Amino acid sequence: MAAYGVDERRMMGVVGMDSRGMGYGRRPDPPLPPDASSTLYIEGLPANCTRREVSHIFRPFVGFPEVRFVNKESRHPGGDPHVLCFVDFDNRTQATVALEALQGY
Numbered sequence: 001m002a003a004y005g006v007d008e009r010r011m012m013g014v015v016g017m018d019s020r021g022m023g024y025g026r027r028p029d030p031p032l033p034p035d036a037s038s039t040l041y042i043e044g045l046p047a048n049c050t051r052r053e054v055s056h057i058f059r060p061f062v063g064f065p066e067v068r069f070v071n072k073e074s075r076h077p078g079g080d081p082h083v084l085c086f087v088d089f090d091n092r093t094q095a096t097v098a099l100e101a102l103q104g105y
Helices: 008-012 051-058 092-102
Strands: 039-042 066-072 082-088
Touching (some): 039 092, 051 066
Antiparallel strands (some): 039 082
């Protein structure tokens, strides 16, 4: 069952058989590059978005301790401010799992 638009099997890395006897799961992930980060940058958030709302999306993922916001003024006069959002994880593998599960959310 999907929660918050996320495929929980994918989020948890579960593999197995569906009700039709068809296999599901993921191919093995390629190794992470040595410079991979444990912090995800989230863009496209509305200016009135809160830490609580973003935390609610990432809370189901293992290794999620913190969301950080940076508010920046628009470069254009009268433009909307920008919200820069950074989501920290304990390690880069956990960040990659969340990134893949929420791609396109």
